[in-house]
Each structure stands twice: as structure tokens, then as C-alpha cells.
Amino acid sequence: MAPPTANISSSELDALTSIHNMLTAFKSFDSNSDGLITINELKAIIESLGLCSAGAAAGDKEAVEMMKQGDTNGDGLLSAEEFLALMAGEFELGELAELLQTVFPAIAGAGEEEVRGEELYEVLSCMGSAVSMDDCMDIIASMDGDGDGAVSIDDLKMVVEALSNA
CATH class of the missing domain: 1.10.238.10 (EF-hand)
Structure with missing residues (x-):
């Protein structure tokens, strides 16, 4: 899908x-x-x-x-x-929640410990999504607590699971 x-x-x-x-x-x-x-x-x-x-x-x-x-x-x-x-459950993430839930298995399957905006864009592009590179960079930046341009797979997994259960 x-x-x-x-x-x-x-x-x-x-x-x-x-x-x-x-x-x-x-x-x-x-x-x-x-x-x-x-x-x-x-x-x-x-x-x-x-x-x-x-x-x-x-x-x-x-x-x-x-x-x-x-x-x-x-x-x-x-x-x-x-x-x-x-x-x-108190936040409305709309299409973004669905996007992250759909793409997470492919990102996690790559075996990396963290994900960057460029990697998110590459995976989404391979899956046929028209999400822009700027949007992918913004998605990662929104979860990048230390400013290194990446989010850990573990943190991303917890966020995706929370969105699935919300």
C-alpha cells in the first residue's frame, strides 16, 4: 500500500x-x-x-x-x-500520522539507528508518495530534540506507536 x-x-x-x-x-x-x-x-x-x-x-x-x-x-x-x-489523543496529526505509520516499517527495516529527512524522503519516494523533501526535513526537525538533523529509530517508533493507539 x-x-x-x-x-x-x-x-x-x-x-x-x-x-x-x-x-x-x-x-x-x-x-x-x-x-x-x-x-x-x-x-x-x-x-x-x-x-x-x-x-x-x-x-x-x-x-x-x-x-x-x-x-x-x-x-x-x-x-x-x-x-x-x-x-x-489530544493532538490532531491527520495525514501526517497515517504517513508515519505507513512508512515506519520500511524505515525500521533499513537497520539504521536514526533517520534523517533525506532518508525519509528517499523511502517515501520509493513508496510512491509525493511528499516533498522540505516536508520530510520539517517532519524530522519537529522531532529533533538535539538539533543534529536526525531522530532515533526508537523515538520514532514510540511516536508512531502512540499515534497508532491514539
Whole structure:
């Protein structure tokens, strides 16, 4: 199946940036790097992203509610995938989400540890998509937290999985 021809909007790129920022926040609050966060770590993320109402009690309440909504396996913890799926549902990525979900298996199958805009463009072109090089560069830039022009395959995978579950 050919990927959709996407007209990537700035709001979709902004949403993708926000989702990637949430992944970064998740990783920074996952103190033991096990891919899971507790209710207290979730509260800290909510506060750091400015997602809670004023006051400690409001932050506690929002963290408890998010944990209830996001903890799909009932273990009392949020995995990165559960957290991103929960948060990605608040953003509209339209055609961009479908594009990333369609192209990810081909990108991941290349065996690289990271992907750059040029590589995304090459894969999409081979799949018959008319997405421009500029759009591909913008997609990668929106998830490039360290400014090196690339996004790790692991981070891209988590974002794609979150979009699939949103």
C-alpha cells in the first residue's frame, strides 16, 4: 500500500513536536530508565509541561485521572507507550500520522539507528508518495530534540506507536 500523499500543515508539525517533547519529558522523569513512571513521576511531568491547574491538589487529581486513563494494563505504572498514546489523543496529526505509520516499517527495516529527512524522503519516494523533501526535513526537525538533523529509530517508533493507539 502506497503512503498517502500528505499536505503537511504547520499545526501537524507543531503537534508532532509536542508529542516528541512529551517523550523527552517522560524519559527525563523516568529516574531508573525502566520505561515506566509512577504516579509521583507523572505528577512531575504534568507540572513540568504546564498541563495542570494551579495548586498541588489539582496536580495530584490530574495525575490520578491520567493514570486511570492511560494505565491500560492495570499495573499502576505508565509505560512510555501508554503515556504517549494518552497524550497523542489530544493532538490532531491527520495525514501526517497515517504517513508515519505507513512508512515506519520500511524505515525500521533499513537497520539504521536514526533517520534523517533525506532518508525519509528517499523511502517515501520509493513508496510512491509525493511528499516533498522540505516536508520530510520539517517532519524530522519537529522531532529533533538535539538539533543534529536526525531522530532515533526508537523515538520514532514510540511516536508512531502512540499515534497508532491514539
